[in-house]
Each structure stands twice: as structure tokens, then as C-alpha cells.
Amino acid sequence: MKPQAHELFPTPLWSVDLPPADAGPLNARLGAEIEKMIAPRPKTPSGSNWQTPQDLHNRPAFAEFVKLVELAAVNVAKDLQVEQYPMMITGCWANINPPGSYHPTHNHPNNYLSGVYYVAVPETGSHLVLQDPRPGILMPRSKLGRFTANVAVAPVQAGRMVFFPSWLRHHVPSNEGSTDRVSIAFNLMFTNFAETISAPMWEPSAPSA
Ligand SMILES: [Fe+2]
Numbered sequence: 001m002k003p004q005a006h007e008l009f010p011t012p013l014w015s016v017d018l019p020p021a022d023a024g025p026l027n028a029r030l031g032a033e034i035e036k037m038i039a040p041r042p043k044t045p046s047g048s049n050w051q052t053p054q055d056l057h058n059r060p061a062f063a064e065f066v067k068l069v070e071l072a073a074v075n076v077a078k079d080l081q082v083e084q085y086p087m088m089i090t091g092c093w094a095n096i097n098p099p100g101s102y103h104p105t106h107n108h109p110n111n112y113l114s115g116v117y118y119v120a121v122p123e124t125g126s127h128l129v130l131q132d133p134r135p136g137i138l139m140p141r142s143k144l145g146r147f148t149a150n151v152a153v154a155p156v157q158a159g160r161m162v163f164f165p166s167w168l169r170h171h172v173p174s175n176e177g178s179t180d181r182v183s184i185a186f187n188l189m190f191t192n193f194a195e196t197i198s199a200p201m202w203e204p205s206a207p208s209a
Helices: 020-038 060-079 191-201
Strands: 013-015 088-095 103-105 113-120 127-131 151-155 160-165 170-174 180-188
Touching: 013 060, 020 060, 020 088, 020 113, 020 180, 060 088, 060 160, 060 180, 088 191, 113 127, 180 191
Parallel strands: none
Antiparallel strands: 013 160, 088 180, 103 170, 113 160, 113 180, 127 151, 127 170
């Protein structure tokens, strides 16, 4: 009499790995562009990372990358049965995490899908941590397992692109490797909403709350 467990309310994380033959040259080009943007490298306090402006999707040097994001996003939208509603990239920026740096917990309000593409990943200690959004984390438990863990770890590697719902809180643990972790993050939102509701909030003249 062993009851069958049914998994309810799954939270999706999509990943796609570019073929290594494509990822290598693409990452070399992206890495060079990002290096150009950060030269000379600013001094960052120990433990902190460095980000580019959030408009990479509007820069010709990243057009090839943007195309890849848009193509993958269409397939994610199909899984969510919303492919008939046009979406746009609302922000796209590079993160450079030197050894010892991390990125604290956050999510991406006013967006529908968020994602990250990995340009360079240290040999060790690189992953993305997604946090369980359900209040079940308060349940008593003695071990962390499939039904009891309150975080999920997504391993990452150069050439991998991941997507997840923008409401899903996540963080990046400290870079335990000896080289920089370089990634490009992006958000997507339904074009109509982004242009008529969220964009006005981003105007410099809007009152800050
Ligand atoms: Fe994020």
C-alpha cells in the first residue's frame, strides 16, 4: 500500500544549450564587447559585481545574441500558451562577477519572463539558485529532499541560456572559482503592457516611491 505521489503546481525553468561549435565563437565575441564596455575596469568593493547599462538589446553589437533570446522565448511562450501575444525585451545587461562576488536575492517586477545566458563560467562553484515561492517552506522537515527543499539549484555552463518566470526569486552564490563569471541577463514583457504601463514608470520624471 504505497501511495503514489503526484507533483502539483510545478515551477518551470527552461534551459537551452547552444552547440559548442556555435557557443565558443559567440562567447568570444560577446566577451570582447563586454570587456570593451568595462575598460578600464572599475574598482568594485570586495564581494560586489559589476553590471553594464540595461540597453544591450538596443546595441548593434548584441543583435545576434538578441535574435537567439527572441527565438528561444517564442518556444517558452508556446509552453505557456501565450505565443499569440507579442513580447519584447525590456532590459538586457551583462553581469561580471569576479571571484568572491555574489548577487543577492531578487526578482524582476513588471516583466513576464526573465533569463540569463552564460558567456564565461568559472571551473567551480557556479550555479543559479531559485527559491521556492510557496509558504510550504515553513513546514517541519528533517531532511532536504525532492518534496522538502526550499531552493532549487540550476547548474550553469558557458553557452547555456535559462528562462524562468519573472516573479521567481533567485540569487547567485559567491563565485568560488578563480576567474570571472560573465553572464547576460534579460527580461521580457508583453509589448502592450511594457509600452503602455511599465515604460512610463521608468521615465526619469516619474516620482520615485
Ligand atoms: Fe535576476
